[in-house]
Amino acid sequence: MKHLARLAALSLALSAGAHAADKFDDKFRQxxxxxxxxxxxxxxxxxxxxxxxxxxxxxTLRAALDENKRSITGSGTITYHNNSPDTLTYLWLQLDQNMxxxxxxxxxxxxxxxxxxxxxxxxxxVKFDALRATFDxxxxxxxxxxxxxxxxxxxxxxxxxxxxxMRIDLPQPLRPGQRFSFALDWRFNIPEANIVGRRTGxxxxxxxxxxDLFELAQWFPRMxxxxxxxxWQNKQYLGDGEFTLEFGDYDVALTVPADHxxxxxxxxxxxxxxxxxxxxxxxxxxxxxKTPVIIVTQLEAEAAEKARAGxxxxxxxxxxxxxxxxxxxxxxxxxxxxxxxxxxxxxANPVMAMSYYPKEGNPLWEKYSxxxxxxxxxxxxxxxxxxxxxxAISVNGPVGGMEYxxxxxxxxxxxxxxxxxxxxxxxxxxxxxxSVIIHEVGHNYYPMIVNSDERQWTWMDEGLNSFLQFLAxxxxxxxxxxxxxxxxxxxxxxxxxxxxxxxxxxxxxxQRGPNAYGKPATALNILRxxxxxxxxxDFAFKEYGRRWKFRRPTPADLFRTxxxxxxxxxxxxxxxxxxxxxxxxxxxxxxxxxxxxxQNPELEKxxxxxxxxxxxxxxxxxxxKGTPRRVDAHPELKDxxxxxxxxxxxxxxxxxxxxxxxxxxxxxxxxxxxxxxxxLVDFTNVGGLVTPLVLEIQLASGKKTIERIPAEVWRHSPSxxxxxxVTDEPMVGLTQDPYWETADINVDNNAWPRKLTPSRLELFxxxxxxxxMMKDFNATLKKPEAxxxxxx
Numbered sequence: 030m031k032h033l034a035r036l037a038a039l040s041l042a043l044s045a046g047a048h049a050a051d052k053f054d055d056k057f058r059q060x061x062x063x064x065x066x067x068x069x070x071x072x073x074x075x076x077x078x079x080x081x082x083x084x085x086x087x088x089t090l091r092a093a094l095d096e097n098k099r100s101i102t103g104s105g106t107i108t109y110h111n112n113s114p115d116t117l118t119y120l121w122l123q124l125d126q127n128m129x130x131x132x133x134x135x136x137x138x139x140x141x142x143x144x145x146x147x148x149x150x151x152x153x154x155v156k157f158d159a160l161r162a163t164f165d166x167x168x169x170x171x172x173x174x175x176x177x178x179x180x181x182x183x184x185x186x187x188x189x190x191x192x193x194x195m196r197i198d199l200p201q202p203l204r205p206g207q208r209f210s211f212a213l214d215w216r217f218n219i220p221e222a223n224i225v226g227r228r229t230g231x232x233x234x235x236x237x238x239x240x241d242l243f244e245l246a247q248w249f250p251r252m253x254x255x256x257x258x259x260x261w262q263n264k265q266y267l268g269d270g271e272f273t274l275e276f277g278d279y280d281v282a283l284t285v286p287a288d289h290x291x292x293x294x295x296x297x298x299x300x301x302x303x304x305x306x307x308x309x310x311x312x313x314x315x316x317x318x319k320t321p322v323i324i325v326t327q328l329e330a331e332a333a334e335k336a337r338a339g340x341x342x343x344x345x346x347x348x349x350x351x352x353x354x355x356x357x358x359x360x361x362x363x364x365x366x367x368x369x370x371x372x373x374x375x376x377a378n379p380v381m382a383m384s385y386y387p388k389e390g391n392p393l394w395e396k397y398s399x400x401x402x403x404x405x406x407x408x409x410x411x412x413x414x415x416x417x418x419x420x421a422i423s424v425n426g427p428v429g430g431m432e433y434x435x436x437x438x439x440x441x442x443x444x445x446x447x448x449x450x451x452x453x454x455x456x457x458x459x460x461x462x463x464s465v466i467i468h469e470v471g472h473n474y475y476p477m478i479v480n481s482d483e484r485q486w487t488w489m490d491e492g493l494n495s496f497l498q499f500l501a502x503x504x505x506x507x508x509x510x511x512x513x514x515x516x517x518x519x520x521x522x523x524x525x526x527x528x529x530x531x532x533x534x535x536x537x538x539x540q541r542g543p544n545a546y547g548k549p550a551t552a553l554n555i556l557r558x559x560x561x562x563x564x565x566x567d568f569a570f571k572e573y574g575r576r577w578k579f580r581r582p583t584p585a586d587l588f589r590t591x592x593x594x595x596x597x598x599x600x601x602x603x604x605x606x607x608x609x610x611x612x613x614x615x616x617x618x619x620x621x622x623x624x625x626x627x628q629n630p631e632l633e634k635x636x637x638x639x640x641x642x643x644x645x646x647x648x649x650x651x652x653x654k655g656t657p658r659r660v661d662a663h664p665e666l667k668d669x670x671x672x673x674x675x676x677x678x679x680x681x682x683x684x685x686x687x688x689x690x691x692x693x694x695x696x697x698x699x700x701x702x703x704x705x706x707x708x709l710v711d712f713t714n715v716g717g718l719v720t721p722l723v724l725e726i727q728l729a730s731g732k733k734t735i736e737r738i739p740a741e742v743w744r745h746s747p748s749x750x751x752x753x754x755v756t757d758e759p760m761v762g763l764t765q766d767p768y769w770e771t772a773d774i775n776v777d778n779n780a781w782p783r784k785l786t787p788s789r790l791e792l793f794x795x796x797x798x799x800x801x802m803m804k805d806f807n808a809t810l811k812k813p814e815a816x817x818x819x820x821x
Contacts, residue, residue: 056719056747057601063608064585070257075589076576083581085110086252086277093284094362096241096340099219099231101248106181108210108277109203109252117203117255121263122195125247126217128266129171129225134192135268136166158224166225173217175250181210193266195250215250219243222427227268228438232427234365234387238334242363242387244426244438247272251357254482258583264484270535271483271490274356276579284347285362286339290325292368292385293360294435295352296419303346316372316381321399325368327388333364352418352434354579356480359433361385361424371399375406376415382406386425390442393454393462398423398439401466408467408501412567413474413574421473423466430465432472439465460510467505468498479574480581487535489584492549499550512547516772519543519551523612523716524774531607532584551772552606559721559770560602560740561595569594601740605718613771614716616778617763623707625700628689630682638676708754710763710781716774719743722752725767729759735767 067073069080087110092103111117128135178186178197187198203209222230222244229246233239254262254273262273283291291303300309308324315322338344352358365387373380384398402423406416422436429440441462443452474497476483476490483490499514512518522528522543529539531549538544557566572594573587588603605611626633660666690698712722722738734756742750754760765779773779777786 054747056605057741057744058604060588060600060603063604064588065258065583068257071583071586073589074593075573075586075591076593077580080114081580082112082114082257084112084252084255084275086275088249088277088279088281088358090249090279090281090358091284092248092282093345094243094245094286094289096243096286096289099241100216101219101245102216103249104212104214105249106210106212107250107252108208110208111203111205113255113257114205116205118199120197120199120203120209121253121255121261122197122250123247123253123266123272124173124175124190124193124195124250125266125272126171126173127190127193128227128268129166129169129220131167131169131171133172134265138267162224165221169220169225170218171220171225173215173250175213175215178213179211181212186211191265194253194263213250217248219245226427228428228431230427234389237389238365240334240337240363240365242361242365242426244359244361244424244428244431246357246359246428246431246433246438248359254581256482256581259482259485262482262484264536266484267536269538269541270485270487272357273482273484274480276354276356276480279350279352279355279358281350281352281358281360282347283350283360283362284345286364287342287344287346288333288336288339288364289346289362290330290364290366290368290385291348291360291362292366292383292422292424292436293348293350294355294358294433295350298349298351299347303348312370315370316379318371321369321371321382321384321395323367323369323395324383325366327367327391330365330367330388337364339364355418355434356477357433359436359438361426361436361438363387363426367391367395369395369399371403373403373406375410375417378415378417379419380406380416381420383420384423384425389445389452390425392452393441393443393459394425397459397463398425398466401463402470404505405467405470405501408504409471409474409497412497412500412571413479414571414578416473417478417578418473421470423470430469432469432477434473434477437466437469437472439469441465456510463505464498464502464512467501468494471497471501474574478579479577480579482581482583483535485534486532486584487538487541487545488531488549489582489587491545492531493553493587495546495550496553499554513550514554516551516555517769519547519772520612520774522547523772528610530609548606552602555771556591556599556602559723559737560599561597565595565597566591601719609718611717613718613720613773614714614775614778615720615722615765615771615773616713616715616775617765617781618711618713620711620760620763620781621709622760623709625703625705625707627701628686630678630686634676634678634682638674641676704757706756706759708756708760708763710752710754712750712752712765714743714748714750715778719747720771720773723766723768723770724754725764726754726756726760727762727764728756729761732758 065071069078070082072078087108088105090103090105092101094101109120127133175190175195178188180186180200184200186200189196197211199209220226220230222232229244229248231244232242234241251272252275254275256262264270279295281293281295283293285291297303300312304312311322311324315324366385367388367390368383368385370381370383373382382399382402384394384402386394386398402421406421410416418435420435424436424438425440425442426438427440428438431438439462441458443454443458445452471494472490475481475493481489495513499511502509502511502514522540525540527539529537529544531544533544535545557563561569569591573582573590576590577586584607588599592599660671693701719740721740722736722742724736724738726734726736728734736754738752742752754763763781766773766776769776777783
């Protein structure tokens with residue numbers, strides 16, 4: 030323990046050290062040099078400006094699914110509305126199916142079959158499915174064939190295909206406020222989703238019932254986006270960066286085998302032509318039901334699987350759908366579908382929550398899917414806005430997780446016992462299914478409604494959606510096994526070396542899952558719980574959704590809105606979390622303890638004498654103890670100083686004290702009489718990312734208190750700081766981030782005194798298997814399982 034008089038000297042030393050630094054790294058400098066200049070389309074507050082505009086594209090589409098050939102043939106008319114202030118001489122469309130062409134950039138730039146395919150097992154190796162995908166993708170006749178591109182009047186239009194993009198040259202410049210309609214035809218072979226496909230494709234059930242299940246997306250030429258911040262968003266589709274699209278109305282007719290059930294974006298227009306009377310009656314009942322109602326039963330689906338009438342007789346049905354103000358359209362089709370539904374309300378809006386799944390999905394899907402859809406809408410609407418669309422659909426098929434307006438494709442099924450046929454599921458499968466449905470249905474909010482540029486910024490929809498997914502999971506049940514959102518779950522990634530900042534283009538991101546999903550979700554959780562608090566954050570985040578619903582925000586619009594609506598300067602937060610790969614690692618380096626000197630010599634010399642007596646006896650003094658001394662043999666040598674030590678109080682000391690007291694104000698005397706305990710705590714920002722300090726102070730009485738110190742404590746010295754802490758009783762320990770709420774990557778240096786981290790040491794025996802060729806040569810030869818079954 031030290032006296033307070035030393036504080037001044039320490040302060041001067043710290044100040045001198047700061048001035049001696051060669052370069053000051055200002056973690057709190059404003060983002061002005063990084064964010065775009067505000068304009069009449071996007072304001073400095075983060076809201077759409079008075080001159081904000083966006084384009085529009087309306088579609089009339091007709092398509093036929095050929096189950097035998099596993100192909101799509103389509104035709105359509107697109108009406109493009111030029112709401113921009115610019116005159117356009119050409120239009121760009123997305124031909125995403127061309128990613129499956131043998132000569133596509135997606136295949137040519139691939140360096141290995143998949144990122145995790147090659148295994149270090151002591152010898153070179155590759156996963157079966159990875160190499161199969163490589164071979165099959167080369168053999169697959171993929172890509173979209175577009176033809177008969179023409180004006181609404183039938184005149185041919187000049188067009189050029191550039192890989193996954195197509196440019197149409199306009200016969201006349203398209204001026205602001207004008208619209209242009211054109212038509213085109215197309216066809217493509219559908220990829221097998223489990224092998225070649227990505228976000229779309231078919232699943233074959235050869236071993237089960239020889240039926241297919243189709244999940245079709247990116248199935249028609251779609252308008253590329255043109256907007257103020259980027260112009261034409263015509264970056265090639267390489268597989269990671271998803272889609273940037275315009276809102277519009279869709280009128281779609283889908284011709285499929287007559288025994289298929291179709292799930293699609295929008296509302297079914299002709300139920301009387303495609304559903305039985307019983308199914309229509311069940312659908313009507315579901316609109317007001319409190320729990321999901323089965324529309325197509327498992328018995329009906331199994332009967333259709335067995336008959337396969339749509340293949341044997343070639344009969345077809347056309348399902349008609351309409352969808353208003355959506356940015357895309359996807360559908361799923363199969364005779365295997367069981368279908369259930371439940372009507373709910375989101376604010377004043379009626380919504381049909383629905384699920385489509387094969388029997389292989391039960392008992393898991395019938396129990397959880399539609400319930401998860403309903404839960405998602407309830408929870409996401411709390412933090413964003415009421416769900417505006419009439420349907421919200423979850424489909425089980427080969428696509429593990431993908432989102433489109435009103436419809437999502439979700440993987441996850443029980444495991445079937447080969448002997449008993451019983452289907453069971455693990456805990457991981459159950460919660461994995463609930464989570465993926467929450468996530469993909471949640472994408473209706475981001476980016477299907479808050480329409481960010483996915484091709485440029487993956488995190489703007491995946492990160493925000495993963496954050497809301499975490500909130501929804503927390504509301505599902507206590508101790509839900511969420512994978513992303515908790516700060517402690519991102520620390521392994523934050524300490525890794527192979528990183529890029531969150532603000533990295535979608536195709537250049539490294540470690541895509543942690544970077545674009547986990548890290549932004551965690552950042553927003555920390556912003557909500559630790560930096561702003563729930564009340565300020567929830568209002569600001571909801572304001573962002575309200576402002577940009579059915580519009581296209583950029584990162585700057587999010588950052589500025591959150592600051593504007595919360596009334597908080599967050600540039601330090603965006604800079605650290607989104608523009609760098611710095612990590613939170615705050616070390617508590619030491620604590621100096623002080624009490625206030627009373628200046629009373631009676632008290633102060635007694636205090637110093639007590640400290641002196643508490644010091645350990647030196648080794649020399651210990652060994653010399655009891656040794657005869659000269660003054661003991663000759664007492665006459667002793668004098669005044671043998672009776673009085675350095676801690677003796679003299680009259681001069683007393684006079685000086687009394688004189689000083691006469692000159693003090695009452696408040697100054699009160700400070701000298703204070704019994705407060707003062708501690709100088711030294712912190713080092715090892716990781717580089719500035720963060721609020723959350724200090725748990727342990728007191729001698731056993732009491733614990735929490736002090737929350739804003740991140741601005743680092744503003745003048747972002748590498749090292751010393752903080753003064755005052756307590757009423759002695760402090761026996763201090764822990765920085767006791768609840769692991771800041772994503773600190775090294776908790777071992779968070780406490781003073783240091784805490785031991787318990788671990789386990791595993792013991793094992795060295796085992797080396799000796800090959801026995803003689804034994805192996807004489808082993809009984811067994812018949813292959815397939816040959817044995819055939820003989821039976």
